[in-house]
């Protein structure tokens with residue numbers, strides 16, 4: 001099983017959006033995926049509860065033992081959504097489990113400052129030093145017309161980790177969150193622009209593990 005952790009201690013950076021959409025992409029690729037919700041506010045669990053039954057199945061798990069079972073074989077993927085303020089032992093625990101870490105970063109000085117601190121912190125971990133965890137940065141809520149988008153790009157390029165996607169600011173994510181969907185569950189006419197933006201991310205994910213991607 002591959003474990004994909006989505007983390008950034010900055011509140012509202014886009015973790016749950018990234019985790020739910022990554023889980024939706026994997027499920028759409030016929031991968032058996034469980035979305036583990038480490039956030040006591042349970043946004044990912046509530047998203048899963050809103051998911052319409054006809055869409056590709058995603059299992060659920062919370063540390064207090066609540067489960068949404070996937071029928072049949074064991075899962076191939078665990079996607080972990082982590083809370084804001086993740087630090088100390090909880091951060092260590094999440095990092096111990098991670099094969100892949102995705103870090104969403106929004107274009108603001110506050111977000112960039114918190115992200116720098118976070119990436120400095122995890123760079124001290126043995127597994128990160130040894131390159132055992134594949135770490136990818138995701139520019140979230142990007143509007144390419146803005147100065148802050150350029151500043152975010154420059155900031156993210158300053159790290160040794162790859163910048164694996166730029167995802168635009170759009171109400172599509174807000175509606176998907178409301179409806180228990182990922183952008184990959186939308187019809188082509190509504191999802192295509194965002195599928196395109198996810199492509200470098202899903203290709204990168206697929207390279208970290210053998211997921212059939214097209």
Ligand SMILES: Nc1ncnc2c1ncn2[C@@H]1O[C@H](COP(=O)(O)OP(=O)(O)OP(=O)(O)O)[C@@H](O)[C@H]1O
Pocket residue numbers: 010011012013014015016017018039043082083084140141142167168169170171173174177
């Ligand atoms: N690309 C986007 N376009 C538009 N809205 C977005 C985008 N990404 C996230 N949002 C919205 O921004 C808000 C915060 O995003 P999200 O909940 O994913 O962040 P988070 O890091 O999980 O927050 P928390 O730290 O509170 O768990 C949500 O309302 C979400 O729908």
Ligand SMILES: [Mg+2]
Pocket residue numbers: 015016017039043081082083
């Ligand atoms: Mg969240």
